[in-house]
Amino acid sequence: MPHQMTRRTFVTAAAATTAGLAQSRHAAADTIPNSSGAEAPKTKAPANACDAHFHIIDPRFPTPESAKPAGSTFDDYVLHQRRIGTARAVPVQPKYHRIDHACILDALSRLGKNGRGVGVCHPDVTDAELKRLDAGGIRGLRFSVWNPSDTVTTIDMIEPLAKRIADLGWHVQLHMSGDQIIETSAMLGRLPCGIVFDHMGRLPPKQGPDHPAFGVIADLASKGRAWVKLAGAYLNTEQGPPYADATRTAQAFVKIAPDRLVWGSDWPHVTEKHKPDDAELFDLLAAWAGNEKTRDAILVDNPARLYGFDR
Numbered sequence: 001m002p003h004q005m006t007r008r009t010f011v012t013a014a015a016a017t018t019a020g021l022a023q024s025r026h027a028a029a030d031t032i033p034n035s036s037g038a039e040a041p042k043t044k045a046p047a048n049a050c051d052a053h054f055h056i057i058d059p060r061f062p063t064p065e066s067a068k069p070a071g072s073t074f075d076d077y078v079l080h081q082r083r084i085g086t087a088r089a090v091p092v093q094p095k096y097h098r099i100d101h102a103c104i105l106d107a108l109s110r111l112g113k114n115g116r117g118v119g120v121c122h123p124d125v126t127d128a129e130l131k132r133l134d135a136g137g138i139r140g141l142r143f144s145v146w147n148p149s150d151t152v153t154t155i156d157m158i159e160p161l162a163k164r165i166a167d168l169g170w171h172v173q174l175h176m177s178g179d180q181i182i183e184t185s186a187m188l189g190r191l192p193c194g195i196v197f198d199h200m201g202r203l204p205p206k207q208g209p210d211h212p213a214f215g216v217i218a219d220l221a222s223k224g225r226a227w228v229k230l231a232g233a234y235l236n237t238e239q240g241p242p243y244a245d246a247t248r249t250a251q252a253f254v255k256i257a258p259d260r261l262v263w264g265s266d267w268p269h270v271t272e273k274h275k276p277d278d279a280e281l282f283d284l285l286a287a288w289a290g291n292e293k294t295r296d297a298i299l300v301d302n303p304a305r306l307y308g309f310d311r
Helices: 007-020 074-084 102-114 127-135 155-168 178-183 185-190 198-202 212-222 244-256 278-289 292-307
Strands: 050-054 088-091 117-119 138-144 171-175 194-197 226-230 261-263
Touching (some): 050 074, 074 088, 074 102, 088 292, 127 155, 155 185, 171 198, 178 212, 198 212, 198 226
Parallel strands (some): 171 194, 194 226
């Protein structure tokens, strides 16, 4: 197959990634919007590789937010996608568009069979609206409650909405801190739908897999109840590139649940003033996965099952 590499090539690329992440590529920063560098990754994406976490923010669609990041439209994302080599894509509703899904549904219509999405709703959403979103490609609802100062949803909305979407086969996607996961573990255990943990569970970087939330996530994953997004290395580090602390957490998840992991770019990196090099972030997955078979499962097989790309 065209994406296959020899074991020696894969290991060499992974090693080069770990050793070279801290080095700048010195490419024009504006070549790919919201990304440093412009070179292709050292490791080639397999056919049907999926970017399971990114945001489209488009000024063509109304939003109550006064400030919107530039260079974050669907066309901008296509430039990023071509550079990385992914084909399937899962846009996630950003806070800028709140509960108005016009932008993400437009992106999903343009992605066609290669697109699935994650929306944001409040408990007063109608059944008709949920069915409309389902027909448009939405497969889950996100609750980004990690930062209470800018959240669109609240923790107390999770369970009522989980009950509403269970029959649709959707999941809840949770952007919580490790401490919040511990505090809500009883509620998470009784949710009637699947759970996807954003950004590796946002465990405190110094503790990583030693934090008790890792055990909560691992238990849910072992029961087939939860998935984890390997995304946002810069959100899981105190050391910065090459993200040794984030790597420790990612490798711990790979060790215990390789079939419950998906990868996301987190483009356009709205939390980051200095944008990371997306090729380096993609190459980092090779070091996390440890071998090509596991990496390709995280990029292809796992997201196909989670999001229903083969259905």
